[in-house]
Amino acid sequence: MSDNEYDDDVFGDFELEDDDVFDGIGEDELAELERPSKRPKVEALSEVKDDAADNHGHLALAERLLSTQFGYKSFRHEQAAAIQRVLAGDNALVIFPTGAGKSLCYQIPAIAFPELDRAESKGKPTDAGVTIVVSPLIALMKDQVDALKKRGIPADSIDSSKKWEELQVIYDALGKSQLRILYCAPERLNNEGFVETVKRIPGGIRLLAVDEAHCVSEWGHSFRPDYLKVARFVDEIKAERVICLTATATPKVAEDICKAFSIKPTCVFRTTPYRPNLELQAKTVCKDHDGDISVSLGIMLGFHVKSKSDKRFEELFNFLRTNPGPTLVYVAMQQQCEIHAEVLTKQGFKAAPFHAGLKTEHKQQVQEDFMSGKVDIVCATIAFGMGIDKPDIRNVVHWDLSNTVEEYSQQIGRAGRDGKPSRCMFYLAPSAFYLREVFARGDLPSRTSLAALVFDIFKEALGVSVGGIFKTNHYRQQKDFDIRPSPLSVIYATLELHFGLFRATTPEYSDYKYEPMPAYFRIISQDKSPAADAVQKNSKKKVKWYSIDVNEAATKGTGLNRADIVAKLTQLDQQGHIKLQASGLTNRYVLQKALPKTHNEKQKVVDKLYDDLANRERDALQRCKEVMELITGSKCFALSLAEHFGMGLPDGKVKCGHCSFCLTGKPIEPPKLRVTKTTASSIQQVLKATDVRDDPRFLARVAYGIRSPRVTFLKLDKSPVFRSLADHDFEALLAEFTKACEKKGRS
Structure with missing residues (x-):
């Protein structure tokens, strides 16, 4: 993507929680903010646990930590209720507006677990486990970690900005149970080395916090298939409990989140998005x-x-x-x-x-x-x-x-x-x-491109029996079939979720190489484990780096599997004995049932997928329309905003x-659009610029100014015809280019 184009590859937009959001607002206004809650505070607190003594003890502990560690006198809104649920062992969903203190709902439990363990004699304090926070942005992680460290709370993050030496310190702290909170991106959960490491953390994963949890829902405004894997990660690492957090969950989205993480209705905590200032x-x-x-x-x-x-x-x-x-x-x-x-x-x-x-x-x-x-x-x-x-x-x-x-x-x-x-x-x-139409129209591939992709996926799985694993290369498929990364991920997720054909599993790297540190050869020679022996025997030196085929190493009669080899390499890396690099990411899928065999059966899958993607395009356009209706409607902006999230203004105002x-007292008048009528000459200018005639949507994208892998590959985004018809109706352009392609097909 060039620097002059859209930021549609950015993962949504995310906020850092600030618990001072209501400082400066009077007591009466604070009371008003509480009233819209669907669950009275006393009722929510009383439901936390049947055992009143435990309930009171959890609240007292949370309030003490709130004061001593964060400097606040009391909880606000439904923070206390959500925290008590988590400390009692339940999963929870927190829907608070931006800046209303969602982060405390997992930070307090994270530092409370060691004291709970001591009080309940559940093990040594040194094995108190860790809280993992799945967060989508490095800037957010950094700010949160810095703030926690200033308060004396052991926290850190694993992200792409970290240097090798920094990661060694973090992994060492995890192995010694010295961290209370660890932040990571959702993509990190696909890293097989990370998954294996997390499984071995002393004390286990006490809590998994899912920030921006609305991304789990296909009905959410920022649905991302990677977030679907979070629920599976919870099972893989045997996390004790989960808390989901978001500022933007409509009732339907909240329902999806609860279903994904088995959250009871009584464990949903919501406050109004209304901000009186x-x-x-x-x-x-x-x-x-x-x-x-x-x-x-x-x-x-x-x-x-x-x-x-x-x-x-x-x-x-x-x-x-x-x-x-x-x-x-x-x-x-x-x-x-x-x-x-x-x-x-x-x-x-x-x-x-x-x-x-x-x-x-x-x-x-x-x-x-x-x-x-x-x-x-x-x-x-x-x-x-x-x-x-x-x-x-x-x-x-x-x-x-x-x-x-x-x-x-x-x-x-x-x-x-x-x-x-x-x-x-x-x-x-x-x-x-x-601009909004460009964003909305950019993700729907042509039916021809989609069919070619689906047939390619089925070809990759050819000969694989049910329960077996097949591999695909998403980067190649984006380029070969002119499909952007985001819709490609959605297509795979749809084949998994709605068709049940396969299940995504941990991706793997095809190439591993490492640079030995001074103590490596002594350490590896003293390590008598089968995995260490396999690493030593199957590593091949290439200048200063050693390469190893982990699949081959695991199949040489060692009795090991690939995960064992990867785990040993990861351990050596985390201990600082090697600098490990992995490349050649390959996506892996477990076949769940027999794939369609006949052309007609495969085409039915294509048709269903296309209809689904076309609906997503319509939904994207509709969401833009909802923004316009909020701004230009005959209603208070704040009321419209609150109602969008299933709530209202304080005291029924x-x-x-x-x-x-x-x-x-008047609605905002929307700007009047004047769309240029499509002419034969304007269509011909685009057709002269390229000999592509197999995809009318591709041609319409060029004329309208929408990039795609194929547009970029053919360098048509540098041509004068790119975005030359931006003031035309996209559907009219699509119709004209469809005629041109059909005419070429008949000739």
Whole structure:
């Protein structure tokens, strides 16, 4: 992905919890925030456990740790109820708004387990086990770990930013039961070495916390198949209990999470997303172009930032001058981040860009500058905000249409965590609709591409008996069948979940190599285990690195399996005796039942998959429509937002009193779109640029400006025809290119 394109490869947008979110809000307002809860607090507490003594003891312990370790006088909302459930051994789901203190719901139990063990004589304190937190973003992990370490709580994270030496220290601490909390990304759960290591942690996994748990649900706004594997990981490592946490779960999503992790209805804890100090505002701009998408798109990309027609920038300048303070400006594209930061800087603002295309060090510097006040405004894609523990953000500006109501809710939740008045401005312009359609339309492959992929998957499994394992290479399939990584993952998940054809298992690396450290040869010669012997006999030296085929090593009459060899290599690496590198990731699947054999049977699978993906595209477009309905509807913004999550405003109110609708009494008028009529000459220009005639959706993508693996491979994204018809209707383009392909097929 180029630096000028969309951040659609970023994993959602994630927030760091801040327990000071309601500081500065009066007692009466705090009481109002409690009332919408569907479960009275006393009832929730009384249900924690039948044994009243244990229940009281757990609460007393939690309150003491809250005070001594975190410096708070009391729990807020339903934190105490959720914590008591976990300490009592139950699984739980916590649905709190951004910044309302979800993290305490697993941090308190994590440091309480050693004391519980001592009190209940369940083992030595040194074997108190560990709490694993599955979290999707390195920035979030880093902030959380740093904050915990400052409080004297032993915590760390395993992520791609860690150096080899740092990982050795972490693994050593895990082996000695010296860590209470370990953060890792969901993708880490697929690493066979990590899984084997976790299984051997003294004291076991006391608690698994699943952050951003809405990603488990196929109905969620950020569904990711990798999250489906978390539930299986719980079983593999025999985690004692699970707590799921999210700020954006609709009732349907909450139901899915509970089903995945066996969470009882009485163990669901929810508080209202309403924040009384946030002023939700919106404004329609660029009306003078009568909705001309091509002109608005040019403005958005910075082609006319100095022209008189650039109304939206003037609106932004005025807003920021009227409302000074730390500000987040959310845009949809990486190039916009750069342009906006440059334009704002020229206007005298201290602004910086932030997006997934920047180097890690650059992003870290921007974050640090924002936290310290050297930068007042960050112009960002959804990649920013997830690890920001900054309570005094005064403004959140949406330059483009949010993907979903949930995304909008998360992003505005980053404002005003100190309880002081903060403003959230949403600008509506024609270009926003184009961008959201690009995001929505980019993931649906053509039926032809999908059929070729499915037949390829079945070919890979040919000859494998039920219960056996077959392997596939996702990277190759993306390139060969013009399918993006995200929909490819969804396709595999659908074949697994809905068809029951196979089950994803731990991926494996085809190539292992290691660099021996000074003590390695002495250690390996003294290790009399069969696995150490297999490593020693099957390693081949290549300059300073040794390579080993772990599959071959496990099949030479040793009586070992692949996992034993991997576990030994991982152990040597973690002990600092070798520097281990694994490459050539191969996805592995266990065949669950016989695959379709006839062409018609296979085609039925293709048709079902295509219908499913087409429904996802429609759902994505519908979610954008829901955002528009919230902003332009005849209702209080805050009420609409609360109702989206199945709740309401405090005391049954129907108005917040300070959003755009409440202040004006009128709905926001949406921008009027003028879509250019498709002509034969415009279609011919695209057809002249490429000889592809087997995929009308591919041609429509080129004309509309949507990248795909094939578009990039053919370098058509560099052609003048790429995005040349962005101001046309996508369905009309698809229809015209379908005719062109059919005509070619008849000739």
